[in-house]
Amino acid sequence: MxxxxxxxxxxxxxxxxxxxxxxxxxxxxxxxxxxxxxxxxxxxxxxxxxxxxxxxxxxxxxxxxxxxxxxxxxxxxxxxxxxxxxxxxxxxxxxxxxxxxxxxxxxxxxxxxxxxxxxxxxxxxxxxxxxxxxxxxxxxxxxxxxxxxxxxxxxxxxxxxxxxxxxxxxxxxxxxxxxxxxxxxxxxxWGVGHTHYYVPAVPTLSVAGVAVALLLGLLSGLTARGFVAAVHGWQGWFGRLMRWAPLRPVAGGALLLLLTWLLGLGPVPDVTRYLGLGVPTIVAAFEAPLPWYAFGLKLLLTSLTLGAGFKGGEVTPLFFIGAALGSALAVVLPLPVALLAGMGFVAVFSGAANTPLACTLMGLELFGLPAAPYLALACVVAYLSSGHGGIYGAQVVGEAKHPARRRDTGRRLGEL
Amino acid sequence: MxxxxxxxxxxxxxxxxxxxxxxxxxxxxxxxxxxxxxxxxxxxxxxxxxxxxxxxxxxxxxxxxxxxxxxxxxxxxxxxxxxxxxxxxxxxxxxxxxxxxxxxxxxxxxxxxxxxxxxxxxxxxxxxxxxxxxxxxxxxxxxxxxxxxxxxxxxxxxxxxxxxxxxxxxxxxxxxxxxxxxxxxxxxxWGVGHTHYYVPAVPTLSVAGVAVALLLGLLSGLTARGFVAAVHGWQGWFGRLMRWAPLRPVAGGALLLLLTWLLGLGPVPDVTRYLGLGVPTIVAAFEAPLPWYAFGLKLLLTSLTLGAGFKGGEVTPLFFIGAALGSALAVVLPLPVALLAGMGFVAVFSGAANTPLACTLMGLELFGLPAAPYLALACVVAYLSSGHGGIYGAQVVGEAKHPARRRDTGRRLGEL
Known part of the structure; x- marks a missing residue:
């Protein structure tokens, strides 16, 4: 001890x-x-x-x-x-x-x-x-x-x-x-602080609220699945195209630059907001609905960046993607934009990392206790709907998410 | 779905x-x-x-x-x-x-x-x-x-x-x-509310705070162990004494009555506060230190009640015992009385039911997020120090708490 x-x-x-x-x-x-x-x-x-x-x-x-x-x-x-x-x-x-x-x-x-x-x-x-x-x-x-x-x-x-x-x-x-x-x-x-995300109002739970949480959880799980597939897709493509590994991030960087330039020309003038961590854009997602394409664009740029061999990790971009997804859906779903952004923030990550409890707790620590039911439901449903895949290929299936996939038990995600 | x-x-x-x-x-x-x-x-x-x-x-x-x-x-x-x-x-x-x-x-x-x-x-x-x-x-x-x-x-x-x-x-x-x-x-x-327990001030975490949480967790785990042993002790005693089961709660009730009367005569004039659920006394534990004997007395009365065959469950008395333990220790430990009572409240239960995560979450839901580190540490240490025993004999050891007791894996607590 x-x-x-x-x-x-x-x-x-x-x-x-x-x-x-x-x-x-x-x-x-x-x-x-x-x-x-x-x-x-x-x-x-x-x-x-x-x-x-x-x-x-x-x-x-x-x-x-x-x-x-x-x-x-x-x-x-x-x-x-x-x-x-x-x-x-x-x-x-x-x-x-x-x-x-x-x-x-x-x-x-x-x-x-x-x-x-x-x-x-x-x-x-x-x-x-x-x-x-x-x-x-x-x-x-x-x-x-x-x-x-x-x-x-x-x-x-x-x-x-x-x-x-x-x-x-x-x-x-x-x-x-x-x-x-x-x-x-x-x-x-050491005097280092962290970003504060503000979820000011959380309505008491209702049947509609549960339905929204389940729906956003499902969409988050599918988005996580899409993200994982995109990273693997880019990885495979660069791998086949260039046998010498150091060239891959060069080509990836060039492609990222080209994409940024083309998008900046017309459709997305503020495309540089989608580069790097993107924390200011995540904060903005809690304040007003982001455009519908924001989550997809970040998904594309991040999967390209990481699939080409750049370093840093997936999680903050997953927060971005999830918050952007939830934020954009505030236009059609009957919950406050900050709450939806917060739910997406943790749920897409939950689906991609297969860590529903950690993500629920993270949501509590960042957004406060009243959001608990929404966060927990979205994280759990995202986890259940993201399949036996994820950003960590070395994860082992300890217990299948669905009885139909019981034969995956004991195997690494990377082998499936 | x-x-x-x-x-x-x-x-x-x-x-x-x-x-x-x-x-x-x-x-x-x-x-x-x-x-x-x-x-x-x-x-x-x-x-x-x-x-x-x-x-x-x-x-x-x-x-x-x-x-x-x-x-x-x-x-x-x-x-x-x-x-x-x-x-x-x-x-x-x-x-x-x-x-x-x-x-x-x-x-x-x-x-x-x-x-x-x-x-x-x-x-x-x-x-x-x-x-x-x-x-x-x-x-x-x-x-x-x-x-x-x-x-x-x-x-x-x-x-x-x-x-x-x-x-x-x-x-x-x-x-x-x-x-x-x-x-x-x-x-x-249906309009049914729940008791509110109020933990007004939580100091930021310090080395002393961690030490107190670990110590209170250890004491809570040992108290949980004592509670389980006491219930089993009474059960065994009544079982050996009376072969016809319905007589056991009669004798238990008589003994409880005698004990209450004797204690009420002198040492504990307010002994009736220790009967029933005891919610008002739990609330009082958050406001000022309870006497040192409170947790032991409740442990005695509850183990006797349940060991004799009365019904209801162990958890609220465990809350009482834990809150009383934490509250009494406020006289010597450098944390606010409400926080100590809250830590004991969930930690003794965590040790007795072997459910550290549920108890930590319960603490968050009842006492608020700022208390999280204290609650989590106390619940986890109580769980680790209560041994392979508990209030639910049908629990199965899925993974031993200590490597030294690995051979218990797969067995029910009741068999150990």
């Missing part, structure tokens, strides 16, 4: 500090790109750098989040420490030139890889037994997720939920919880 | 209405007893009635909550409908004469048994397949729990969490959630 307190303290300090530094530098990078819009002309060059970086130094850590999940299931080798600088640099480069990517992949990989180093470093009495390594990785993932989004409860459950579909194992309950709250606390100690 | 919406609608209406009726009549019964204190002289007579009721009519439903859990694990026979009137009548009799018992057992058994009747009643296209019956039972349990406490999110997770230790299965996620919110909504539609 005392041993784990100390270990979780160390994980908190490492992951929380890493997240704080990452968030500050990401913020600087994003402001730099916004101040110098010509930087997006460097998309192909940025792609080349990211590609070369991972080709020459990052082969052993290129599988990113999936690598962490695989090690939880079958612990073999300690995650190389180089995962930390590589994913950090790759993500900052991606965002500097305007790639449409996220940040949770970076935080989770930094947290997981840093936590895993303790396997080697800890002296005698603290030394970890072999079977405890998965707990360390789970705690590291929780710490990274919690501190990058400022949602510790969701972070704790995310670490427990992400490696297995349809089951939650409690073996790492206390380490995750301690590491998540600890890392979040450390990040705030 | 539509089929399950309809089924959950039916469960909501049945369980929500049953809970509303139960809460109203329980309220009437409690007020009657408070207005006529001589009613506690009838404790032995009330015990005889409860005993005879279950001996002659209730053999098939006497295992109560455990029977529901067993049917989830190994579906055999539909729960007899008579479970509903018997547990209702048994609970009202228990509370009328001042037995120290709860109410969640009643609500959960009514919800589960009513839901299970749908196995028989549903016409052709809605008819349930054999493997769907556990989902129905889980949804019924969630509906009962959610509506009796007014905490739907906790109710939904409680149904999923209660039958298996150390694992959460997602197969009934949507039915539980729908039934929990639906039943809570129906209960409120």
């Amino acid at each position: 005392l041993r784990w307190l100390l270990i979780c303290g160390l994980i908190s300090a490492l992951a929380g500090t890493a997240s704080a530094g990452f968030l500050l530098s990401l913020d600087w990078v994003t402001r730099t790109r916004e101040a110098h819009p010509w930087l997006i002309l460097l998309l192909p060059l940025g792609g080349l750098l990211v590609g070369l970086l991972y080709h020459y130094f990052g082969q052993s850590v290129a599988r990113g989040n999936n690598q962490l999940i695989e090690e939880i299931h079958r612990p073999r080798d300690v995650i190389p420490l180089r995962m930390v600088p590589l994913v950090l640099l790759g993500t900052l480069l991606t965002h500097l030139v305007g790639g449409s990517a996220g940040r949770e992949g970076t935080a989770v990989q930094m947290g997981g890889a840093l936590a895993d180093q303790l396997t080697r470093w800890l002296p005698g009495p603290l030394r970890l037994r072999r079977r405890e390594r998965p707990l360390l990785l789970i705690a590291g993932i929780s710490a990274g997720f919690a501190s990058v989004f400022g949602t510790p409860l969701a972070g704790a459950v995310f670490g427990l939920e992400v490696f297995l579909i349809g089951r939650l194992r409690y073996h790492a309950l206390l380490p995750s919880l301690l590491a998540a709250y600890g890392a979040d606390w450390v990040t705030r100690l | 539509l089929r399950w919406l309809l089924i959950c609608g039916l469960i909501s209406a049945l369980a929500g209405t049953a809970s509303a009726g139960f809460l109203l009549s329980l309220d009437w019964v409690t007020r009657t007893r408070e207005a006529h204190p001589w009613l506690i002289l009838l404790l032995p007579l009330g015990g005889l009635l409860v005993g005879l009721l279950y001996h002659y009519f209730g053999q098939s439903v006497a295992r109560g909550n455990n029977q529901l859990i067993e049917e989830i694990h190994r579906p055999r026979d539909v729960i007899p409908l008579r479970m509903v009137p018997l547990v209702l009548l048994g609970t009202l009799l228990t509370h009328l004469v001042g037995g120290s018992a709860g109410r969640e057992g009643t609500a959960v058994q009514m919800g589960g048994a009513l839901a299970d009747q749908l196995t028989r009643w549903l016409p052709g296209p809605l008819r349930l397949r054999r493997r769907e019956r556990p989902l129905l039972l889980i949804a019924g349990i969630s509906a009962g729990f959610a509506s009796v406490f007014g905490t739907p999110l906790a109710g939904a997770v409680f149904g999923l969490e209660v039958f298996l230790i150390g694992r959460l299965r997602y197969h009934a996620l949507l039915p539980s959630l729908l039934a929990a919110y639906g039943a809570d909504w129906v209960t409120r539609l």
Whole structure:
């Protein structure tokens, strides 16, 4: 017990500090790109750098989040420490030139890889037994997720939920919880804050409200499915087209640039709002309905960015896609726009990551308790309707979502 | 999907209405007893009635909550409908004469048994397949729990969490959630409200705060262990002493009466506050520190009441015991009394029922989001420190709490 307190303290300090530094530098990078819009002309060059970086130094850590999940299931080798600088640099480069990517992949990989180093470093009495390594990785993932989004409860459950579909194992309950709250606390100690999303009015639950939550959940699940298919589609296409991996993000960057330029010419004059993290646009989604095409456009740009090999993660773009979907539907659905945006925000992510409980908790932490029934219903339905697919191919089906797909049990999503 | 919406609608209406009726009549019964204190002289007579009721009519439903859990694990026979009137009548009799018992057992058994009747009643296209019956039972349990406490999110997770230790299965996620919110909504539609517990100030998390949460969690887990041992102790003692079951609550009632009289003479003049549900005393625990002996006294009276065969359930007394424990510790621990009472309230229950997530969510729903880190830590530590025991003997160890007890996996708590 005392041993784990100390270990979780160390994980908190490492992951929380890493997240704080990452968030500050990401913020600087994003402001730099916004101040110098010509930087997006460097998309192909940025792609080349990211590609070369991972080709020459990052082969052993290129599988990113999936690598962490695989090690939880079958612990073999300690995650190389180089995962930390590589994913950090790759993500900052991606965002500097305007790639449409996220940040949770970076935080989770930094947290997981840093936590895993303790396997080697800890002296005698603290030394970890072999079977405890998965707990360390789970705690590291929780710490990274919690501190990058400022949602510790969701972070704790995310670490427990992400490696297995349809089951939650409690073996790492206390380490995750301690590491998540600890890392979040450390990040705030460094003076780093998080975006506030404001859901001012939540109507009491009614039959119509339940129906809307179920419908938005279903649409979110299908959107998540579409996102996963699009990323895989781009990945496969670039893979077939270019055998030398570093060329893929170059071509992807060029295509992204071309697309941005064409769209900016006419149909979407403010297309640059869809690049990078897009946090201001997410905030706007809570205030007034976004155009109907916003979620699809972000889906296209993000799947292209990530499918080509840029770095950063999927989650913030998924928040964008979901919030834009919910926000656009406020024109036809009888719930306030902020609530719909909030429901989409967590539900699309829930469907894509197969983590309905973490997403519901995240919704509570970001949007407040009164929204709970809407958030929970949307997240659960999105999870059920996104199928046996997702953004993490190393996830294992612990229990099929539908009895008809029982034979998938025990297999990795990537094999299905 | 539509089929399950309809089924959950039916469960909501049945369980929500049953809970509303139960809460109203329980309220009437409690007020009657408070207005006529001589009613506690009838404790032995009330015990005889409860005993005879279950001996002659209730053999098939006497295992109560455990029977529901067993049917989830190994579906055999539909729960007899008579479970509903018997547990209702048994609970009202228990509370009328001042037995120290709860109410969640009643609500959960009514919800589960009513839901299970749908196995028989549903016409052709809605008819349930054999493997769907556990989902129905889980949804019924969630509906009962959610509506009796007014905490739907906790109710939904409680149904999923209660039958298996150390694992959460997602197969009934949507039915539980729908039934929990639906039943809570129906209960409120009937105009039935719930007690408000007020936690006004929550300090931001600090190292001292974490230490207090861990310590209170540990004490709560040990208290839960003591409670379970005490109930089993009384059960064994009455069982050995009296072979004819209906005599046991008579003797138990007489003993309870004697104890109340002796305590009331000198050491605890306000001993009647410890009888029945004790909600006013729970509320008082949030306002000022209770005496140090309060939690132990309630533990003694409740374990005696339930061990002798009275009905109602363990949860509200566990809330009392936990809130009293936390409240009393406010004299020495550096956190506000309301927060400590709230932490104990959910943590002792978490340790005794082995449901840390449901208890954390319940804490959020009752005491608000800012208390989340304290509640989560206390609930998780109480769960980890209560051992492989608990108030529901039919719970199966899905995953051992500690690697050292791995050989318990797959066995029922009652067998260990």
